[in-house]
Amino acid sequence: MKHKQLQPSIILSLVAIAFFIRGTISSEPIMIGVGILILILALSRAFLILKLSDVDLDDVHYDDAIAKILKSDEVLYVEMLETYRKGDSKILYAEMDGILLYDEKDDTYHAMTINEEAAKDMVKMIPQDYHSLIAYDAITEAIFEKELTYNEKLYYYNYVYQKREELPLINKEVEIRQLDDSYLEVIKRHYSVKSLASDTYLLERIKAGMLGAFIDEELVGYVGRHPSGAIGMIEVFEAFRNQKIAITLQSAYINHVLEESDDVIFTQVDQANTASDHIQMKLGFVKADKKCCWYIR
Template sequence: MDTGYQGAVASALALMDARPERRGLLPVSEPLRLGRSELRYADPVYGVLTQLKIGGCYFAVPFSEEGARELFARIPAGALVSIAGAGYAPLLEPDIEPSCYDLWVYEGTGPVDGGAAGISIRTLDAADLDAIERRYHMLDREVIIDHLERGWVHGGFNDAGELVGFIGEHTEASMGMLEVFPEHRRRGYARALEAALANKIISEGRVPYGHVAPGNVASRALQERLGLTIARPRYCWIKRPT
């Protein structure tokens, strides 16, 4: 173990934990703590920059506009970047419209209530790859395979044994990939799936969180029913030109 690097990681985590918006920095601090990302830069004045080991996305936590410029100068062309703070996005690529999402975090003291939907939930595997690929198009095939191999994707099955939907954990330790098949919607399955994953995360001593587009009314309503609340800052994704 590189004790120097581990010390730098501990210092970066302490920097983020000391911030007033620390709860909103979970998508950066949690994968770093879990060893799913690499620390690329940290400075008490400028901020923190990490990179996911799977997929290579950079996560930037600027502490100021000056810090944003310092962090962005370290991100190569062609990289996908997630920026903690929508106001900093134009400093990276002023001519590119970013994709921005609110961070929803569960801060309750007990388990998440999944409602009364009658489905059983189990971890999916490579045999379920085709069913996922037919309905979910936000991740590359290799990433979906990786998540299946790691046991990060879970499916819901009705009494007839049919797969009715699925949910997964992203590399940044956030909940996502939530999909209920059209013919099985409006039966409470989405709530049951997300609650099951949230409770699994809680059982591991972690905090459940996920990103939702501001205009996704149905997903926002689901988060509210499950007891999640918005934590700032808002995250924006930008793909740098090559």
């Protein structure tokens, strides 16, 4: 794989040498200069590939080359950055023109690129029976759309809470409690993302920590966290909507994360969910400029 990734650098080096030789023979300084510039580009590219290929996932350095690329837009790439930072991912492709990670914990592929050639190389590394895949740009999405099959496709925006301040709970009548597996059936019944509403997945999320909103001892909504670390799974039961329960639940979970860890706090919102977008803005989240495309098999 490393040899294949180095092939463009080798070709660039040969082109650079050709420019240099021709410029020397014909005494053309401009051509010699172009050759030198191409050679510098080729060597820089090869160095980056070799450096990224040697990253040890058991000792991930947050400031290495991959992290620096992803940190160029920390809000857009927040999920990809977090799974890499925590050492949960395998590096399948890492060059200046793109990155492909496989999150073993979440069984999800993460892909970003700046050209079609890289996207075409990446798609060959993804099995047709993949579980979940996220494309972070339109170029990657267009190539994956042609080459991969899927059962469901969702567009969403990433939002990051960059403060370290706890939030007030707006609805004072709601009591927030930790949920246990005795609430599995009611959680499953109300969870809107049916492709994720399996007993196994929901029990894992309950164990990881889900909070419920109660009014007069009755569960009226809940919030949780996906394996990636994204706050989500927010559901408010129909009879109790428009009472600011959703924003109260999310505020409570943000406070919970702040108390328990120093994790980056982020969430994801479907592009059509204007109500949730309004909540994120009100809570002080920063929204990504571009949307992501999530494929589910």
